[in-house]
Amino acid sequence: MAIFNxxxxxxxxxxxxxxxxxxxxxTNMEYIYKTYKKQxxxxxxxxxxxxxRTLFFDFLPMGLGQIKGFDIKVQVYTVPGQVQYKxxxxxxxxxVDGVIFVADSLAVRREKNMLSLKDLQHNLKExxxxxxxxxxxxxxNKRDLTGQGVPVMTIxxxxxDLNRQLKVPSFPASAIIGESVGATLKECLKLTLLSLKKQIxxx
Amino acid sequence: MNITKxxxxxxxxxxxxxxxxxxxxxxxxxxxxxxxxxxxxxxxSNQNLINGIINKIRVLKEDIIKIQKAPxxxxxxAEVQELIKKMCSFAPxxxxxxxxxDGAIALAKFGQLKRxxxxxxxxxKKDSLRVVAAKSILRCHMAxxxxxxxxxxxxxxxxxxxxxxxxxxKLYVFLENILKKEGVDKKLPRRKAPTVNLEPVxxxxxxxxxxxKEPEIEDDALDINSIGITIDSEPQEGQVVEFKIRFQLxxxxxxxxxxxDKDLIKSFKxxxxxxxxxxxxxxxxxxxxxIVTLVKEIKIGPLRxxxxxxxxxxxx
Ligand SMILES: Nc1nc2c(ncn2[C@@H]2O[C@H](COP(=O)(O)OP(=O)(O)OP(=O)(O)O)[C@@H](O)[C@H]2O)c(=O)[nH]1
Ligand SMILES: [Mg+2]
Numbered sequence: 001m002a003i004f005n006x007x008x009x010x011x012x013x014x015x016x017x018x019x020x021x022x023x024x025x026x027t028n029m030e031y032i033y034k035t036y037k038k039q040x041x042x043x044x045x046x047x048x049x050x051x052x053r054t055l056f057f058d059f060l061p062m063g064l065g066q067i068k069g070f071d072i073k074v075q076v077y078t079v080p081g082q083v084q085y086k087x088x089x090x091x092x093x094x095x096v097d098g099v100i101f102v103a104d105s106l107a108v109r110r111e112k113n114m115l116s117l118k119d120l121q122h123n124l125k126e127x128x129x130x131x132x133x134x135x136x137x138x139x140x141n142k143r144d145l146t147g148q149g150v151p152v153m154t155i156x157x158x159x160x161d162l163n164r165q166l167k168v169p170s171f172p173a174s175a176i177i178g179e180s181v182g183a184t185l186k187e188c189l190k191l192t193l194l195s196l197k198k199q200i201x202x203x
Numbered sequence: 204m205n206i207t208k209x210x211x212x213x214x215x216x217x218x219x220x221x222x223x224x225x226x227x228x229x230x231x232x233x234x235x236x237x238x239x240x241x242x243x244x245x246x247x248s249n250q251n252l253i254n255g256i257i258n259k260i261r262v263l264k265e266d267i268i269k270i271q272k273a274p275x276x277x278x279x280x281a282e283v284q285e286l287i288k289k290m291c292s293f294a295p296x297x298x299x300x301x302x303x304x305d306g307a308i309a310l311a312k313f314g315q316l317k318r319x320x321x322x323x324x325x326x327x328k329k330d331s332l333r334v335v336a337a338k339s340i341l342r343c344h345m346a347x348x349x350x351x352x353x354x355x356x357x358x359x360x361x362x363x364x365x366x367x368x369x370x371x372x373k374l375y376v377f378l379e380n381i382l383k384k385e386g387v388d389k390k391l392p393r394r395k396a397p398t399v400n401l402e403p404v405x406x407x408x409x410x411x412x413x414x415x416k417e418p419e420i421e422d423d424a425l426d427i428n429s430i431g432i433t434i435d436s437e438p439q440e441g442q443v444v445e446f447k448i449r450f451q452l453x454x455x456x457x458x459x460x461x462x463x464d465k466d467l468i469k470s471f472k473x474x475x476x477x478x479x480x481x482x483x484x485x486x487x488x489x490x491x492x493x494i495v496t497l498v499k500e501i502k503i504g505p506l507r508x509x510x511x512x513x514x515x516x517x518x519x
Contacts, residue, residue: 022224047283050273051224051266056313059286077290091312094291108220108228126517128476128492149215 001095002196012073013192014095015185018120019102020112021053021081024141027175028102029058029078032185035178039063041073054080057092064189074189081116090123098135098192099124100184102175103162105142107151110161117162131166135191138163138170139184144177206243210236217259226267233260276314284310284318298441300329301433301479307339308481308490316343327365331442334370335431335481338377342488350387353378361394368394373445377483380428427456427516430493431481436469443481454516455496462508471495471512482516492517 002013017025026046033044041063047056057077064072079089101120103113121131146152153161155172163170169187173180217232237256240246279287291309292302307322320343326336337360344353357378360366366374371394382389431443444467446458460467470477478492497513 045283045286047279049277050270051226053224053270055273055275055277056279056283056287057290059290075290087312091291091309106220106223106225106228108225128517145219148219149212150219151216 002097004196004200008071009069010071010073011196012075013097013196014075014077015098015100015188015192016093016096017058017076017078017100017102018089018093018116019079019081020104020109020116021083023081023102023104023109023113023116024175025078025081025102026052026054026058028100028139028141028181028184029060029076031175031178031181032062032076033060035182036062053082054078055085056080056088067193072193076185083115086119089119090126093120093123094127096124096127096129096134097196098137098188100137100139100188101162102139102141103158105140105145105152105158107153110153113158114161135188135195136166136168137184137188137191138166138168139175139180140170140172141175143172143179144174206239206246210239210246213239214256214259221259221263221266226263226270230260230263230267233263278315278317279313281318284315287313287315288322297479300326300332304332304335304481305490307336308488311339311343311346311488316347319343333366334373334445335443337366337370337374338483339488341374341378341381342483345381350382350385354382354389354391358392361392377428427482427484429483430456430458430514431483432470432477433479434467434470436466438466449511456493456514456516458512458514459506460510460512462510465510468498468510468512471498471510473498476517477514480514480516 002011004011017028019025026048029044033040039062040060042061045059046054047058049055057079060076062074062076064074066072077092079085079092081089099120101117103109103117124131124134140155140158142152159170169191171180171184171187173184175181213232213236217229217236220226220229220232233256237253237260240249240253240256246252287309288306291312292305297305303322304326307319307326310316310319310322320340323336323340323343326332327340329336340356341353344350344356357374360374361371375391375393379391382391427448429445429447431445434440434442434444446460449457449459460471473495475495476492477495480491480493482489482491493514493516495512496515497511499511501507501509501511
């Protein structure tokens with residue numbers, strides 16, 4: 001639910017990183033914070049608990065500069081992925097305009113990926129949003145673990161599990177070394193702004 | 204693959220999952236490795252190997268316990284509290300007062316109860332939000348597990364002149380209900396004997412209208428006492444009006460709107476979604492929306508002319 005302020009010529013939208021616990025949402029945001037200094041307009045705020053797990057959320061304020069005479073501001077959040085923080089996840093999702101789903105490539109997390117995607121669908125629905133209508137990007141994270149002696153899923157399998165029906169843009173990534181982190185966010189911002197443009201035109 | 208190699212792979216996996224914070228997954232691999240060792244005559248006596256794994260499991264268990272013991276809703280900095288308010292009042296089409304209400308409710312939900320009380324105290328100054336905010340304050344006090352504090356607060360409001368007698372009576376009914384449910388035997392004072400019939404809806408309810416189908420309430424549904432709705436039609440447009448719940452079936456609640464409040468009926472149309480409903484139960488307060496599933500004029504009995512409205516709860 002972006003805030004479109006015609007007087008101030010400002011558009012403020014909200015992007016949320018979603019996904020199972022430990023899939024790398026916070027790592028994505030940390031990389032953005034370190035790398036895109038020009039677009040980051042404030043400090044990254046993290047409320048976490050033991051073992052670096054996100055407890056409430058991470059927050060990063062960004063600014064994309066002027067687009068067609070409008071100042072574009074973006075609030076970026078991550079949800080806590082741990083199953084028990086269900087209600088917090090839902091609160092963080094409130095008013096979301098675009099979602100990045102960070103899936104874990106480790107085979108042991110296969111089921112958790114699918115459950116988290118279901119949880120996203122459910123929470124969006126409670127806000128009256130159909131998952132097929134919201135700008136959504138899929139990120140298959142931790143690709144660097146391939147060949148490191150642990151079972152890692154193939155991209156094909158992850159696409160089959162998570163993206164067969166949705167068919168949204170997806171990126172193999174490695175957030176820890178920053179691979180495809182920027183590309184994922186950029187694609188999400190692109191789709192979100194396009195969708196907002198459509199909404200503004202039709203509204 | 205020989206057994207030593209299998210064990211080595213399992214231990215490698217466990218190690219990696221541990222560093223990734225995937226503690227249950229790591230534990231499972233250590234257990235699998237232990238099982239394999241125990242099933243092999245030669246390895247069974249390798250005390251070094253076994254001790255090594257026992258040690259790893261101990262460290263892992265400690266990590267798991269630390270996580271379980273960490274506070275679930277710790278008090279956070281004022282800066283983060285501001286952020287919580289902002290995050291949950293992020294809506295283009297709401298009045299500043301309602302956004303402030305959303306923000307305060309969000310603080311309460313994130314367990315920032317003291318700060319939430321401060322915010323609700325500001326909202327008490329707004330006529331349309333006064334009772335909603337006051338109830339929330341009482342609830343926050345109770346969540347801080349100080350029932351006495353809630354009572355003291357109510358008593359103080361009685362001696363203040365912020366609230367009208369009608370408003371105080373609403374708070375009286377609200378708090379008394381909660382005390383009763385909690386089994387607290389305490390007589391609450393009132394400013395003076397009520398001059399208005401507070402809950403005519405309840406006292407006038409006839410047997411022939413609803414009693415026959417008084418439903419069983421599902422166990423897992425929250426027991427809602429009342430709701431606050433922001434009215435979107437004249438003459439009370441923009442005001443938060445409170446409705447007592449007549450009864451509840453699972454997540455469907457039924458309100459009764461008396462004929463004298465006929466103007467309010469315009470705000471309820473079957474199939475419409477009502478945003479911004481504040482739901483009050485004795486143990487929680489939450490905001491959400493609802494879908495109107497039935498609007499029906501009562502044709503017979505003492506409530507003739509009044510309206511029954513069913514709303515399906517959608518929790519945010
Ligand atoms: N090898 C590897 N490890 C990663 C990658 N991304 C994240 N990690 C590790 O995975 C663990 C969890 O990362 P976080 O970013 O905290 O995960 P999260 O999704 O924010 O987790 P929650 O806050 O619990 O939901 C950390 O140990 C990270 O270092 C990656 O691309 N490759
Ligand atoms: Mg995190």
